Amino acid sequence: MRRALYLQGRTGMTVEYDEPALVVTEPDKSRLLFPLVRVSRVVVCGEVEWNMAALFACADAGIAVVFMSASGELRGRWLGSLAERPxxxxxxxxxxxxxxxxxxxxxxxxxxxxxxxxxxxxxxxxxxxxxxxxxxxxxxxxxxxxxxxxxxxxxxxxxxxxxxxxxxxxxxxxxxxxxxxxxxxxxxxxxxxxxxxxxxxxxxxxxxxxxxxxxxxxxxxxxxxxxxxxxxxxxxxxxxxxxxxxxxx
Missing domain, CATH: 1.20.120 (Four Helix Bundle (Hemerythrin (Met), subunit A))
Structure with a gap:
């Protein structure tokens, strides 16, 4: 079952891609792996540093990434690609x-x-x-x-x-x-x-x-x-x- 991935940003948090998973790293914590096949969308609150390979992997998998401020205001969106125009x-x-x-x-x-x-x-x-x-x-x-x-x-x-x-x-x-x-x-x-x-x-x-x-x-x-x-x-x-x-x- 695919589920949303919520990231609460903090200084030093990064998101990279190590096929087939997103890799989330925080200072003084172990790396966390999130296989893309289990992710429906990504919601980012606050400051998180993204590797372009991770963003492109989400796009290729059709996974939207939504960037929000700490107060919930939309800051931007990265939409997944589509194979054809429905x-x-x-x-x-x-x-x-x-x-x-x-x-x-x-x-x-x-x-x-x-x-x-x-x-x-x-x-x-x-x-x-x-x-x-x-x-x-x-x-x-x-x-x-x-x-x-x-x-x-x-x-x-x-x-x-x-x-x-x-x-x-x-x-x-x-x-x-x-x-x-x-x-x-x-x-x-x-x-x-x-x-x-x-x-x-x-x-x-x-x-x-x-x-x-x-x-x-x-x-x-x-x-x-x-x-x-x-x-x-x-x-x-x-x-x-x-x-x-x-x-x-």
């Missing part, structure tokens, strides 16, 4: 370049955000969950969660962005030459924001069990544990987007 990529590119496509995309995003927000509100047992809106729920969450748990949402969003990038990359979407970015759409970023709503009820239910805020290892494990659900949500979101664009007048 039909789905061509379909999305053509649809997103169609007349009024950006308006239809915004309609899709607004509808999906309403659905995500109301689903979260229902799981949080709001009596008026069917009319919940994003701003009101966000303000409630910010009051309900301790500061370190609220800020954990930024880290989670970064991890979910890496998940979305890899998922889209498996279909040839969101690469530098897909035409999607040129159509004015930040698909992976929007998907990560929608997915985050599904995690807020989990943070609310679990924060009282911790004396301190969650560390990055806990948050990474949370994403991995819920990986199957995240994939299902991504599949549903993309199916609805395709339908929204293809059925638009």
């Amino acid at each position: 039909r789905l990529l061509q379909q999305f590119t053509e649809l997103l370049r169609g007349p009024d496509a950006s308006l239809h995309y915004q309609d899709w995003f607004a509808a999906m955000r309403r659905m995500a927000v109301r689903s979260a509100a229902r799981r949080l047992r709001f009596a008026d969950w069917q009319t919940a809106d994003a701003d009101s729920l966000r303000h409630w969450l910010q009051r309900e969660l301790p500061d370190d748990w609220w800020l954990a949402g930024d880290i989670l969003r970064g991890y979910l962005l890496s998940f979305a990038i890899q998922y889209l990359g498996d279909f040839g979407l969101d690469g530098g030459d897909t035409g999607i970015d040129s159509a004015g759409v930040r698909l992976a970023d929007d998907l990560a924001g929608l997915l985050l709503w599904d995690f807020y009820p989990v943070l609310v239910s679990r924060h009282t069990s911790f004396a301190e805020g969650p560390d990055k290892r806990y948050l990474a494990g949370l994403v991995d544990k819920r990986g199957r659900r995240v994939e299902q949500l991504l599949r549903g979101l993309l199916n609805r987007l395709h339908r929204c664009l293809s059925e638009a007048p």
Whole structure:
């Protein structure tokens, strides 16, 4: 089973390639080997020195590498190569370049955000969950969660962005030459924001069990544990987007 590799950067950490594995070295620690056949994506938080051979090995294996700041902000991405251009990529590119496509995309995003927000509100047992809106729920969450748990949402969003990038990359979407970015759409970023709503009820239910805020290892494990659900949500979101664009007048 392939799993995400999370690297918490520190001074002197390096990543090299010794076929068939990535080799992670830290000062005063033993080398760690991660065979590429077991890695689905790599998420790097903070400063890590990469050998070009390691980056090219990830690209050849179709493994996305996502670079984040310590606070969860996206700094860059290295996407795996594709042997061929899938039909789905061509379909999305053509649809997103169609007349009024950006308006239809915004309609899709607004509808999906309403659905995500109301689903979260229902799981949080709001009596008026069917009319919940994003701003009101966000303000409630910010009051309900301790500061370190609220800020954990930024880290989670970064991890979910890496998940979305890899998922889209498996279909040839969101690469530098897909035409999607040129159509004015930040698909992976929007998907990560929608997915985050599904995690807020989990943070609310679990924060009282911790004396301190969650560390990055806990948050990474949370994403991995819920990986199957995240994939299902991504599949549903993309199916609805395709339908929204293809059925638009």
